[in-house]
Amino acid sequence: xxxxxxxxxxxxxxxxxxxxxxxxxxxxxxxxxxxxxxxxxxxxxxxxxxxxxxxxxxxxxxxxxxxxxxxxxxxxxxxxxxxxxxxxxxxxxxxxxxxxxxxxxxxxxxxxxxxxxxxxxxxxxxxxxxxxxxxxxxxxxxxxxxxxxxxxxxxxxxxxxxxxxxxxxxxxxxxxxxxxxxxxxxxxxxxxxxxxxxxxxxxxxxxxxxxxxxxxxxxxxxxxxxxxxxxxxxxxxxxxxxxxxxxxxxxxxxxxxxxxxxxxxxxxxxxxxxxxxxxxxxxxxxxxxxxxxxxxxxxxxxxxxxxxxxxx
Ligand code: NAD
Ligand code: UDP
Numbered sequence: 001x002x003x004x005x006x007x008x009x010x011x012x013x014x015x016x017x018x019x020x021x022x023x024x025x026x027x028x029x030x031x032x033x034x035x036x037x038x039x040x041x042x043x044x045x046x047x048x049x050x051x052x053x054x055x056x057x058x059x060x061x062x063x064x065x066x067x068x069x070x071x072x073x074x075x076x077x078x079x080x081x082x083x084x085x086x087x088x089x090x091x092x093x094x095x096x097x098x099x100x101x102x103x104x105x106x107x108x109x110x111x112x113x114x115x116x117x118x119x120x121x122x123x124x125x126x127x128x129x130x131x132x133x134x135x136x137x138x139x140x141x142x143x144x145x146x147x148x149x150x151x152x153x154x155x156x157x158x159x160x161x162x163x164x165x166x167x168x169x170x171x172x173x174x175x176x177x178x179x180x181x182x183x184x185x186x187x188x189x190x191x192x193x194x195x196x197x198x199x200x201x202x203x204x205x206x207x208x209x210x211x212x213x214x215x216x217x218x219x220x221x222x223x224x225x226x227x228x229x230x231x232x233x234x235x236x237x238x239x240x241x242x243x244x245x246x247x248x249x250x251x252x253x254x255x256x257x258x259x260x261x262x263x264x265x266x267x268x269x270x271x272x273x274x275x276x277x278x279x280x281x282x283x284x285x286x287x288x289x290x291x292x293x294x295x296x297x298x299x300x301x302x303x304x305x306x307x308x309x310x311x312x
Contacts, residue, residue: 002026004067004109006057006100007074009036011179012114012172012216012223016071017041019220021049028063031074032056034088035081040179057096058088067107069227072100073114075149079142079268080185086144093148094155101159101167110166112227113156115234117173117275118146127242127276130171130234140270153234160232168226173238173277177216177297178304188213188298191249192305195258205267207246210274214239215297218290225286238277239290255298 003020007013008029013036017027026049029041033054044050055061057074075092076082082089097113104111120128121136136146153169160167176188183189194201214237222237243251249262282288 001068002028002066003069003071004028004030004063004103005071005073006030006096007036007072007114008052009033009038009040010073010077011040011177011181012175012219013073014040014179015177015216015220016073016223017044017050019224021047023224025049027051028053028067030055030057030061034085035076035078035181035184037181057099058091061099063103063107067103067109069110069112070100070104070107071112071114071223071227072097075114076145077116078184078186082145083141089144090148093152097152097155101155101165105159105163105165110227111156111159111168112223113152113167113169114223115149115153115169115171116145117171117236117238117277118142119150119153119171121146122270122272123274126274127240127278128236129278130236130281137270141268142270157232166230167232168229169234170223170226171234171236172219173214173236173275174211175214175216175219175238177301180301182305182308187211187245187248188301189305191252192256192302195252195256195260196302196305196309198258198260200263201249201253201260202265203246203249203262204265204271206264207249208244209267209271210242210244210276211248212239212242212276213248213294213297214290215292215300218292222282222286222288225288229286231285235282235286236277236279237282237288238279239294240276240279241294242276252298255295256302
């Protein structure tokens with residue numbers, strides 16, 4: 001298959017391109033480097049089945065030749081990034097998603113949207129099931145991301161219903177692994193950076209809020225299965241192993257052998273209090289569930305950040 005991937009220079013997008021190439025597909029990768037980096041795709045420079053185009057997907061563009069699938073992954077994803085780029089985030093979820101859907105429609109291609117657990121906002125249903133409509137503050141600081149993704153989901157369903165596009169929607173829960181930016185503010189790189197430097201680890205609020213962390217190879221496997229499926233409604237992809245942020249800080253401190261103290265800082269506004277995916281749907285229709293234990297995934301991620309520090 002020939003597959004167009006937007007957001008390819010990002011953390012998840014670059015791993016997804018690796019997986020597509022490993023499956024024997026041809027990839028046309030799009031990115032404007034808003035939050036991604038050339039380094040994430042450097043290893044594919046000599047790959048004849050891989051082509052990179054520097055492209056902002058909110059601007060008009062065209063792709064020559066046949067396209068069998070379109071994966072729309074472009075969007076800032078870290079709270080630090082989308083708070084810095086709120087308008088770009090709304091644009092890429094709305095205008096950018098529409099352009100990618102138009103491409104899929106024009107080429108009669110499959111379409112995958114990488115949506116997010118943020119569609120559930122600060123959820124009142126726990127664990128989160130796909131049929132829950134969410135509890136989102138439409139005017140809070142995170143709304144640029146949450147509403148952008150909710151709009152993207154609505155637009156995707158409209159293209160399916162009105163134009164018959166073979167769409168799929170992944171609701172991704174917190175995912176981590178190599179190629180995250182050390183300074184992107186998300187909790188995994190933040191705690192690892194602090195631990196590796198022996199600096200205090202910054203827990204926001206009282207640290208009792210929960211998250212569930214999925215290793216990137218597990219996520220990418222779920223995305224691949226979903227993109228090839230005929231499921232039109234959203235599917236949660238994430239690891240249901242839930243822990244508090246304070247427990248997580250202690251876990252990373254032990255794993256890295258750091259002696260960092262844990263300090264408490266103010267909780268950002270609208271920070272979800274609990275998050276854990278119900279993955280029954282993915283298990284049932286995709287035969288998918290995460291297989292990488294947290295300790296293994298975190299060790300691989302620490303090794304990546306350690307190697308970066310040696311190179312820098
Ligand atoms: P990332 O910031 O590493 O990657 C996003 C990529 O999109 C970057 O390379 C960025 O440059 C690119 N991009 C942004 N705007 C663009 C535009 N207008 N045109 C072209 N490219 C553009 O983030 P990520 O963690 O890899 O997230 C990838 C996708 O998965 C996003 O859609 C995100 O919403 C979703 N997601 C990720 C997580 C997670 O835990 N990583 C969780 C939920 C959802
Ligand atoms: N967090 C924290 N310290 C940090 C960064 C994040 O305590 O240095 C918390 C944050 O408040 C949230 C959780 O860790 O409760 C996950 O944050 P992240 O930014 O990774 O993603 P989110 O799940 O909020 O989108």
